[in-house]
Amino acid sequence: MTAPGESTIIEIRNVTKRYKDTTALDDVSLNIYGGKIYGLLGRNGAGKTTLMSVLTAQGFQTSGEIRVFGEHPYENDRVLSRICFIRESQKYPDDFSAEQAFASAALFFSNWDKAFARRLADDFQLPLKRRIKKLSRGQLSAVGVIIGLASRAEVTFFDEPYLGLDAVARQIFYDRLVEDYSEHQRTIILSSHLIDEVANLLEHVIVIDKGKIMIDDDAEAIRGSAFTVVGTGTRVAAFTAGREILHRESLASLASVSVQGRLSEGERAEAAELGLEVAPVSLQQLIVRRTMDPGPELSMNGAATELEVSP
């Protein structure tokens, strides 16, 4: 859904990126509109990082067109100074302290908020004077998260920014992100495989799988767009007949079937009368269902809800 006042800040047209024998992006076309929090979701190796890399001119596409703020991003300082890209394993000069990293970020990003960076460093209990190479994995991630938030760039990419951050630190990140975005609306593109954690923060969801865009929709439109029916196999089969089936599991005479679509009040009542349980499919489950190869070994443990096992 696009309101008339929204402006396209990134245009991607038929972009393909190949590395030797793999196609990381396969004819991707996409518009990114200003002022929203986007979720860029998908499995490891789906093409998320490659997409962010070509948008931020850290890589060059094999074919296709990209415009960021109406211009080519490649070697274009006018464009790049308005973008902040925080990578999963961001590198900093070894003998830098976090304080020095913030000072150089302040030179590059014109909207840099020094006081906000200080507050965030307190929140994450980050030692500012310690050399970055002496920081723990989580503290290193905190440095990236702080730069991403305090830079207040017009477009900020967070590519799995929280390796090593514990649940408390991740919650601090989400809370500060929502608060700061409320005050300073801008475009945030957050790539994550912790989908349940970020689902409610997103206004728009892009799911990429094997280099292709699989979902590009409002988060609110996706919410409640699929459901799971559990009950006696024959009744479940009758109730779900004619619907698009995402996933099927059975145990003895019981069946659990996930289908695409919404239920009317009448259909809900009908399900209840048949003794069927109906539950919504979460965004995370939906993506798992839609990006999982329906191979026999995978459908055996189809109950898994994590997209992957983190290293």
Add this chain to the structure above:
Amino acid sequence: MIDESRPIFMQIAELIENDIVDGALAEEAQVPSTNEFAAFYRINPATAAKGVNRLVDEGILYKKRGIGMFVATGARALLLDRRREEFFRQYVQPLAREARKLGIGKEQLAQMLSRSETGTETSERSVAQ
């Protein structure tokens, strides 16, 4: 709290409606800002705003420029009317349908309803004692 089954903006609108119906939010009282809703429920601020704006469109809330969002006079009556209509559709109609199926007449149904009321009262009393 926020669940997975329906759009979040609808749930935010309903949470505010509930507070107005049960009197927690009085008419002419100020409603938390969309940013406060976003921070409290940990949701996207644009989504929270959509829920609040829906109630503005329906005349339940109104905006005072530069100050915030307030409950309109008459909002509670408006919501009660709507909820009674929903109650009729969601509960009374199926009840009547089922009663017809079982051959329960109007009078018998009325008796059952009053019995269920006294029944609840006695059980409540026994719990209280």
